[in-house]
Amino acid sequence: MTSIRATGLRVRHRKTLALDSLDLDLGTGVHGLLGPNGAGKTSLIRVLATVARPDAGRVELLGEDVAGHRGLAGVRRRLGYLPQEFGYYPGFTVREFVAYVAWLKEMPAARVPAAVERAVARVGLADRIDAKVRTLSGGMVRRVGIAQAVVNDPAVLLLDEPTAGLDPEQRVEFRELLRELGVSATVVVSTHLVEDVAAACTEVTLLDAGRVAYRGTPEALTVLGESSDGPGDHPIERGYTAALRAHRAPGEREAV
């Protein structure tokens, strides 16, 4: 089932066209959003999270057109969002902060305490749940960000560079969590780490200059890389550069 449908999305930041007539259809699973700096990943995630409005085009989340106010509140209750830079209250404890987000999402009060403990445990911070956020390391704060995004068991989860600052062990555990969440939710994860995509994603969407340059499975991207002699230390990295080059020079696709 399609949970995210974007049609003809255009986003402009002053003179920069960040998204250029972009179409996207995503269903249950973990979707890796890749692309060079400035490709439009954050612009897309912000529009899907309903925190920014597109200049043109339409977004449907869970069957609701988010431009209309009628279904928007209901959709937001079923969304989880980790922005690239997320604001938090440093004086709050982890528990207080995640509970505050649960309250913003209008979760039934009786369910909040258990949901908070589960979300915090899922990111491996159970032993720091009563620590003030200001006392945590950067990677731990990022994990608090992931916990607040999943506290309501969202049907649509949007994560903008969630693994930035996580240590290798945490990244591996986080991929496990992604795979678990992707069984029932539509998860979109923007990342620069192609190995995260290879390990945890069911599909890859590669953006370039505000357009979709490639869509396929991580396996297909790896296969593309195996037949490419472009730069990259692993086949999936070579697949990434091959797909980008093919998109930029469509006439040379056969040569890739």
Ligand SMILES: Nc1ncnc2c1ncn2[C@@H]1O[C@H](COP(=O)(O)OP(=O)(O)OP(=O)(O)O)[C@@H](O)[C@H]1O
């Ligand atoms: N607030 C803004 N004002 C002006 N230009 C912006 C703004 N936000 C983004 N842009 C521009 O829009 C384009 C897309 O940016 P966006 O942040 O969506 O890309 P990205 O793929 O997330 O990049 P990165 O990988 O560096 O995070 C870039 O050219 C960027 O410079």
